[in-house]
Amino acid sequence: MDKKDKPYRDNDRKNLKKSKAAGKVDAVKDDWRAILEKRSMKSMRYNNNSTTPLSVDSPVFIIAPTDTKENETKTEVPGVDFQLPWKSVLPPEIQELCLKAEFTPEFCQANLRIIYSVGLFLHEELFAKGAHFAHGQAPYCQPERVEAAMKLVQAPAKPIKKMFGSLKPVGEGGFGSVFVGKVKYVPKSGTENMSKKVKRVAIKKVSHNSIHEKRSNITEIAYLATLSHPNIVDFYYVLHVTEAESAKEKISSAFGATNDQLWIVLEFMQGGTLAEATRFSNWTQNSVAFVAWQILLGLEYLHDRNFGHRDLKSNNVMMSVTGQIKLIDFGLCTDFSNGKQTKLLGTSHWIPPEMISRQPHDMQVDIWSFAVCILELFIRGPPHRGQAFKCMVSSATVGLQDQIPLDDPRLGKTGQEFLKNCLVVDPTKRATAKELLKHRWITVNAREDNGGIIKILSQIFLAKALL
Numbered sequence: 001m002d003k004k005d006k007p008y009r010d011n012d013r014k015n016l017k018k019s020k021a022a023g024k025v026d027a028v029k030d031d032w033r034a035i036l037e038k039r040s041m042k043s044m045r046y047n048n049n050s051t052t053p054l055s056v057d058s059p060v061f062i063i064a065p066t067d068t069k070e071n072e073t074k075t076e077v078p079g080v081d082f083q084l085p086w087k088s089v090l091p092p093e094i095q096e097l098c099l100k101a102e103f104t105p106e107f108c109q110a111n112l113r114i115i116y117s118v119g120l121f122l123h124e125e126l127f128a129k130g131a132h133f134a135h136g137q138a139p140y141c142q143p144e145r146v147e148a149a150m151k152l153v154q155a156p157a158k159p160i161k162k163m164f165g166s167l168k169p170v171g172e173g174g175f176g177s178v179f180v181g182k183v184k185y186v187p188k189s190g191t192e193n194m195s196k197k198v199k200r201v202a203i204k205k206v207s208h209n210s211i212h213e214k215r216s217n218i219t220e221i222a223y224l225a226t227l228s229h230p231n232i233v234d235f236y237y238v239l240h241v242t243e244a245e246s247a248k249e250k251i252s253s254a255f256g257a258t259n260d261q262l263w264i265v266l267e268f269m270q271g272g273t274l275a276e277a278t279r280f281s282n283w284t285q286n287s288v289a290f291v292a293w294q295i296l297l298g299l300e301y302l303h304d305r306n307f308g309h310r311d312l313k314s315n316n317v318m319m320s321v322t323g324q325i326k327l328i329d330f331g332l333c334t335d336f337s338n339g340k341q342t343k344l345l346g347t348s349h350w351i352p353p354e355m356i357s358r359q360p361h362d363m364q365v366d367i368w369s370f371a372v373c374i375l376e377l378f379i380r381g382p383p384h385r386g387q388a389f390k391c392m393v394s395s396a397t398v399g400l401q402d403q404i405p406l407d408d409p410r411l412g413k414t415g416q417e418f419l420k421n422c423l424v425v426d427p428t429k430r431a432t433a434k435e436l437l438k439h440r441w442i443t444v445n446a447r448e449d450n451g452g453i454i455k456i457l458s459q460i461f462l463a464k465a466l467l
């Protein structure tokens with residue numbers, strides 16, 4: 001499994017020092033992730049170990065509408081004056097990252113607040129204790145949906161081995177481990193959405209213990225259960241596998257033996273992730289446009305409902321064997337019906353400028369991340385690959401339009417213009433999903449793909465078989 005590109009906050013001072021000594025600060029970042037990601041991300045999403053029972057009235061489910069003015073003042077960092085010389089504000093290690101990114105002193109001074117924001121997000125432990133921008137809201141979901149989602153959680157009706165046979169790992173993210181299993185037994189209730197033809201399912205196992213884990217898991221399930229669209233993964237049902245159950249059935253746990261888990265049973269996406277596809281195949285312009293079209297249809301559906309995915313990246317876009325493209329992972333999905341929200345979250349290279357500058361954001365965040373996914377298909381990885389710090393600072397200042405591969409013969413003028421419309425730093429001027437669906441690059445090229453995506457899938461299956 002590829003450890004790259006998960007949502008994370010790297011914050012290990014010791015490792016940074018080591019890498020600094022070796023003179024390769026950003027290059028070892030992926031190694032840190034392997035070690036730290038789970039711990040740091042879990043603390044980002046689940047930072048409270050209280051085991052209070054969860055209810056819809058719990059304060060963790062309540063969100064106040066965002067007042068933009070209030071947010072503007074709140075986003076400043078207590079005790080930090082961004083008018084001071086940049087070298088006196090930034091920790092030495094962050095100054096070094098600036099040099100490595102080839103930022104000039106003038107640039108660092110002019111963009112000190114953004115550099116501080118990125119530094120704090122990626123390397124929190126390098127900063128003075130208590131340094132923070134205002135903590136934003138956790139993902140919000142309407143209480144009715146949350147209540148309905150809680151009722152969906154059921155105990156396994158049979159020994160779980162008899163339900164799925166032996167499980168094989170197929171993927172891992174910052175929060176869950178995903179397995180594929182056979183459909184040996186289907187629970188009698190709560191599985192109306194699951195066709196009798198389904199032979200295999202994906203099972204996303206997530207730890208379900210602290211109040212924050214519970215909140216986060218139930219919110220994710222609330223979205224999965226609400227959404228129904230050809231470009232969004234199908235949700236079937238969810239099981240609560242208790243610690244005792246795991247012990248009885250000797251189920252190895254990704255979260256240690258002593259843990260309750262939720263098993264979220266989903267449509268199995270056999271074609272793998274878009275991230276894998278970038279590595280295995282050479283994409284034609286028409287096939288990229290086809291993928292873009294499919295992702296945009298999923299986004300249009302989400303945005304029409306005021307939902308934002310907020311963790312769109314090639315690892316969260318999957319393919320079926322028949323070349324259907326679907327969005328997965330609704331762990332950071334939120335509802336903007338009550339207004340914009342302010343929180344820096346997601347995965348470094350895909351995070352949009354407004355989040356990085358700690359401004360209130362809305363659904364338009366997904367359009368930026370979507371464009372990064374499309375760029376990935378052309379340049380075989382995200383822009384500024386291996387340089388998360390440089391990528392985030394650049395996104396929020398000069399933007400990423402200079403990363404569009406103008407000399408790539410596959411990307412014509414219309415394609416370049418399409419990407420430019422998405423990679424607009426000001427979210428209010430960025431094209432919407434609806435507008436992009438009408439863009440000529442989509443309407444002409446996607447239609448002309450003519451099964452090209454199937455050829456790509458067969459190349460991927462072949463490449464995987466040879467591994």
Ligand SMILES: Nc1ncnc2c1ncn2[C@@H]1O[C@H](COP(=O)(O)OP(=O)(O)O)[C@@H](O)[C@H]1O
Binds near residue numbers: 329
């Ligand atoms: N429905 C699915 N079918 C096949 N593989 C999946 C499915 N859902 C997730 N995966 C694999 O598991 C990985 C992690 O799943 P994800 O839902 O993104 O978890 P996390 O919230 O931890 O990021 C994905 O990147 C993908 O490789």
Ligand SMILES: [Mg+2]
Binds near residue numbers: 315316
């Ligand atoms: Mg994920």
